[in-house]
Amino acid sequence: MTNSRTAPRFPEWPQYDDTERSALTRALEQGQWWRVGGGEVDAFEREFAALHGGGHALAVTNGTHALELALQVLGVGPGDEVIVPAFTFISSSQAAQRLGATAVPVDVDLATYNIDPAAAEAAITARTKVIMPVHMAGRIADLDALGKVAERAGVALLQDAAHAHGAEWKGRKVGELGSVAAFSFQNGKLMTAGEGGLVLFPDEEGRDLAFVRHSCGRPPGDTRYLHRTSGSNFRLNEFSAAVLRAQLSRLTAQVETRERRAAVLEPLLAGVPGVVPQGRDERATRVPHYMAMFRVPGIGEERRNALVAELVRRGLPAFVVFRAIYRTDGFWETGAPDATREELAERCPNTELIHAEGIWLHHRTLLAGEDEVRAIPEIIADALETL
Numbered sequence: 366m367t368n369s370r371t372a373p374r375f376p377e378w379p380q381y382d383d384t385e386r387s388a389l390t391r392a393l394e395q396g397q398w399w400r401v402g403g404g405e406v407d408a409f410e411r412e413f414a415a416l417h418g419g420g421h422a423l424a425v426t427n428g429t430h431a432l433e434l435a436l437q438v439l440g441v442g443p444g445d446e447v448i449v450p451a452f453t454f455i456s457s458s459q460a461a462q463r464l465g466a467t468a469v470p471v472d473v474d475l476a477t478y479n480i481d482p483a484a485a486e487a488a489i490t491a492r493t494k495v496i497m498p499v500h501m502a503g504r505i506a507d508l509d510a511l512g513k514v515a516e517r518a519g520v521a522l523l524q525d526a527a528h529a530h531g532a533e534w535k536g537r538k539v540g541e542l543g544s545v546a547a548f549s550f551q552n553g554k555l556m557t558a559g560e561g562g563l564v565l566f567p568d569e570e571g572r573d574l575a576f577v578r579h580s581c582g583r584p585p586g587d588t589r590y591l592h593r594t595s596g597s598n599f600r601l602n603e604f605s606a607a608v609l610r611a612q613l614s615r616l617t618a619q620v621e622t623r624e625r626r627a628a629v630l631e632p633l634l635a636g637v638p639g640v641v642p643q644g645r646d647e648r649a650t651r652v653p654h655y656m657a658m659f660r661v662p663g664i665g666e667e668r669r670n671a672l673v674a675e676l677v678r679r680g681l682p683a684f685v686v687f688r689a690i691y692r693t694d695g696f697w698e699t700g701a702p703d704a705t706r707e708e709l710a711e712r713c714p715n716t717e718l719i720h721a722e723g724i725w726l727h728h729r730t731l732l733a734g735e736d737e738v739r740a741i742p743e744i745i746a747d748a749l750e751t752l
Contacts, residue, residue: 372680418538428549431562432460462700476644686723
């Protein structure tokens with residue numbers, strides 16, 4: 366191999382065609398561009414829930430608001446604690462912190478990068494209200510173990526499913542898993558309208574309460590400004606919903622393509638000296654592959670950053686992984702636990718390794734042809750030789 370190997374051309378993201386154009390025209394010509402008068406948001410909620418195995422869907426402005434709204438419905442407020450993985454995007458903790466709650470970071474599994482159920486159980490106190498597993502890169506967390514932990518402690522589970530559109534656990538879809546799940550439709554996600562989010566509730570009662578809270582406290586059909594509870598305006602607009610309906614129509618086929626390409630990529634990545642791909646729990650029977658993730662053990666954060674820059678130079682859409690949430694300034698602004706950064710780092714050794722050694726590739730790489738996917742490990746191996 367030589368250090369001159371460059372990447373093939375990968376598909377662009379987001380993907381769109383006349384399906385989105387027609388959808389936008391359809392929404393435009395309704396003459397009503399918000400959900401109260403239009404039909405796109407309602408239709409999208411029904412279609413999304415059906416594709417995810419059922420449940421009661423409520424579309425909202427973005428994935429962070431989806432988490433915040435779900436936590437509100439689960440009764441989280443000032444003084445409560447929400448257990449979150451230390452390795453995740455910051456919205457997982459900020460949604461709790463914005464409600465005045467304390468986000469308690471715990472370590473993750475070094476193979477799957479998902480929350481460690483034993484670490485979550487050890488962190489439970491009398492103030493714990495919710496455990497929030499994040500399905501990292503679309504690999505559903507160990508909901509069997511987490512469900513038992515939550516049941517023993519009498520706390521709720523909230524799935525952060527921002528990466529898990531179309532995912533399955535033991536053959537069951539997210540809407541069949543019995544707990545609230547929050548999704549994101551931000552520009553990089555597996556389906557997108559630039560921004561957007563959705564909460565999938567297992568019961569109609571939860572969805573009804575969320576509707577009131579997401580619409581400034583007003584119940585459906587209110588014409589007298591009743592404002593029955595506190596809330597905010599998290600309503601999704603009709604244009605975004607129309608685009609998301611088009612995006613949803615492609616989701617199943619795209620997930621199937623990414624699964625096939627990942628089956629090619631992951632063993633080849635594992636064959637690159639010094640590279641360890643993200644592991645997969647065999648109970649995660651369908652993984653949509655929001656990211657293709659791997660570690661380079663021992664590389665260290667500075668050299669990892671240099672490797673990512675080199676991969677980008679060669680044409681791979683590569684990124685450093687999320688920082689440990691306790692290693693961001695924003696985490697400590699409000700709602701942080703009574704511990705120092707160093708104490709949290711000591712409690713989260715796996716997160717520390719992933720944070721410093723991890724790299725991810727955009728999911729559009731897995732929508733390319735098989736030959737293009739086979740070139741990826743060669744490019745990574747070549748780039749490693751230059752460090």
